Amino acid sequence: MQRPFGHNLVPMTVGDLSFFPTSADAESRRAWLIDTVASLINANMVGLQPVVEDTPSGRRPRLGWRFVALVNVAYLHVAHLAVGHGELARCEECRAWFPRTDARQRYCPPGNRKALESRCSQRARARRLRATARQREVRG
Ligand SMILES: [Zn+2]
Numbered sequence: 001m002q003r004p005f006g007h008n009l010v011p012m013t014v015g016d017l018s019f020f021p022t023s024a025d026a027e028s029r030r031a032w033l034i035d036t037v038a039s040l041i042n043a044n045m046v047g048l049q050p051v052v053e054d055t056p057s058g059r060r061p062r063l064g065w066r067f068v069a070l071v072n073v074a075y076l077h078v079a080h081l082a083v084g085h086g087e088l089a090r091c092e093e094c095r096a097w098f099p100r101t102d103a104r105q106r107y108c109p110p111g112n113r114k115a116l117e118s119r120c121s122q123r124a125r126a127r128r129l130r131a132t133a134r135q136r137e138v139r140g
Contacts, residue, residue, distance in 0.1 A: 041082060044075035093120035 024032070047068030052061050067073050080086055081099065089100035091108040098108040107121040117125075 037082060041075050041079045045072055045079060047072040048076060091118075091120050093124050 049066040051064050051066050053064045055062050065073065065076065077099070081088055087100045088097050089105060090097055092106045094108060096108050101109075107124060108118050110116070110118040110121075
């Protein structure tokens, strides 16, 4: 694999991990970071295979994926995010990262797809309601 380092910018290597010298210029650090992230993502998508498959509804066939391990699918999602298909956001309540599907989304999505609201969103809304109730009590 071609590495984007100049001849004077050699990463330190410990086992399989490489650490870039912090004295390197910003563009070299950026190139190293992208190369490292791409290597991690690519290595974990090796078990994926695109397949054209029939749909249960009988409409047009769709493009699907076969995988060796579920982690391959997880990295496919990471790859989509890495190339700009989708956006990552941080939950304002629990600080966890999540794929944002709507620009107004401030909290992580519900774990149960049938739930309309995540626990974080419920917790934040309850806190806002309590604060509003307290303000009303203070004002009388
Ligand atoms: Zn959350």
